[in-house]
Amino acid sequence: MLNHEYALLGGVNRAFIGRYIGAAASIISGVIVFLLLSLVDLASTFGMAVNLPPTALSLVGAGVVFSVLYMLFDKFVWRWSLATKWLKVADLSGEWTCNGKTLSESGEVRYEWSADVTICQTWDKIRVRLKTSQSGSNSIAAALLYDEAEGYRLLYNYRNDPRADQPELRSHVGCANVLFDKNLLVGSGEYFNGHGRPTFGRMEFTRKTLAAVEKV
Structure with missing residues (x-):
C-alpha cells in the first residue's frame, strides 16, 4: 500500500509554500550562476583558460534548485519545531x-x-x-x-x-x-x-x- 496525499485544514496553504520555495530557488540559482561566472572571469584575469559549458549552468538552474529544496522541505524541514508551529501542522509519524x-x-x-x-x-x-x-x-x-x-x-x-x-x-x-x-x-x-x-x-x-x- 502506497502513501497518499492528505488535506491540511487550518494551517498554511500548500500553494504558498510552493511559491516561497520557488522564490528561494530563483534567488539561490541566480547567486550560484553569478558566482560561477565571476570565478570564470577571475580565472581569465590570471590567464587561466576555464571552460564553463552550458550543461554546468543548467545543473544549477532554478528548476533543479527548486526540486532539491522541495525534497528537503518535504522530508525534513517541515518537521522542525519552529516550522511546525508556523505551518500549524502536526508531525504524527x-x-x-x-x-x-x-x-x-x-x-x-x-x-x-x-x-x-x-x-x-x-x-x-x-x-x-x-x-x-x-x-x-x-x-x-x-x-x-x-x-x-x-x-x-x-x-x-x-x-x-x-x-x-x-x-x-x-x-x-x-x-x-x-x-x-x-x-x-x-x-x-x-x-x-x-x-x-x-x-x-x-x-x-x-x-x-x-x-x-x-x-x-
Whole structure:
C-alpha cells in the first residue's frame, strides 16, 4: 500500500509554500550562476583558460534548485519545531499503540482490542497502518485539522483486510476521527465501520516512546 496525499485544514496553504520555495530557488540559482561566472572571469584575469559549458549552468538552474529544496522541505524541514508551529501542522509519524473498544448501540462495551499503529508522513503524503492480531488496515484518504483550542485532529478513511486464518471476518471500509493533544503524545477518538462489518467504537492512541517511559 502506497502513501497518499492528505488535506491540511487550518494551517498554511500548500500553494504558498510552493511559491516561497520557488522564490528561494530563483534567488539561490541566480547567486550560484553569478558566482560561477565571476570565478570564470577571475580565472581569465590570471590567464587561466576555464571552460564553463552550458550543461554546468543548467545543473544549477532554478528548476533543479527548486526540486532539491522541495525534497528537503518535504522530508525534513517541515518537521522542525519552529516550522511546525508556523505551518500549524502536526508531525504524527512514528509508532503508536492503540487500545480500542467496540461498543453496542446502547454504548456498552462489546469487546476490547489492541493494535500497533505506524504513521508514515511527509509534508505531502501520509499513511496510517493499523495492525491487530486478526487483521490490518491502511488509510486511503486523510485530512489533518489544526484546532487552536484542542490540538490536532486526524480524519481518515481506511480499508481493513483480515488475515487468511480469520474466515469469520470480512474485508470492510471505515472512517476514524482522532484528536491528538498539542504535545502529540496521546490521542483519542472514534471509528465507524461499514460495508462488511457494521461496528463502531472508541480508540486511544499513545506514542510508543511515551509508553516505554511510563513502564520504567
